[in-house]
């Protein structure tokens with residue numbers, strides 16, 4: 365299993381890491397399945413997580429643009445593989461969110477296949493950013509995703525997002541809840557992030573640099 369986390373595999377900005385400066389960003393399109401994706405070999409980093417966990421918001425914060433990725437308060441919006449080209453050098457890939465209960469089972473299974481097909485087949489995939497809501501214990505879908513990625517030895521960067529929504533004093537407890545549910549080693553704590561305040565954005569850019577270089 366390859367798990368990336370701050371303090372283990374990743375340097376942080378203030379401790380001498382090289383932050384990737386995002387000089388350009390561009391939406392390259394929405395694709396219905398992995399075999400429709402453009403044939404190219406730029407390195408890719410994919411985002412996975414429950415519907416509404418904050419994938420689109422993270423992309424926007426990382427590239428410093430308000431609306432590059434469409435963020436929505438209505439869950440279940442992203443049904444496609446959305447590609448964003450950064451610095452003309454690598455792609456960030458927004459995958460459909462999983463676990464949205466109000467979507468019909470058949471539809472959920474279809475998205476599950478899109479996600480799995482992409483993760484299993486995309487040759488230039490370098491790593492996955494797995495988002496978890498810091499306010500909640502991860503669900504069974506989150507656990508299944510983490511185990512699946514570990515099984516296929518896909519590097520994972522775990523992010524606990526929406527950090528602005530919990531008091532600082534409550535963070536450790538929430539992080540422990542996440543660690544326990546996902547069977548994480550103590551040194552594999554998720555990186556804390558907030559799209560609202562920008563906390564953690566620098567560390568994520570560091571991590572992206574590590575993954576693609």
Ligand SMILES: Nc1nc2c(ncn2[C@@H]2O[C@H](COP(=O)(O)OP(=O)(O)O)[C@@H](O)[C@H]2O)c(=O)[nH]1
Nearest residue numbers: 416417418419420421435436437526558559560
């Ligand atoms: N307070 C707060 N809200 C967030 C954060 N990240 C996302 N949201 C909100 O959560 C909702 C879903 O976000 P979105 O990025 O569309 O999630 P996605 O479905 O995973 O792409 C939107 O209403 C966002 O404004 C965060 O860090 N803090």
Ligand SMILES: [Mg+2]
Nearest residue numbers: 419420434442
């Ligand atoms: Mg989204």
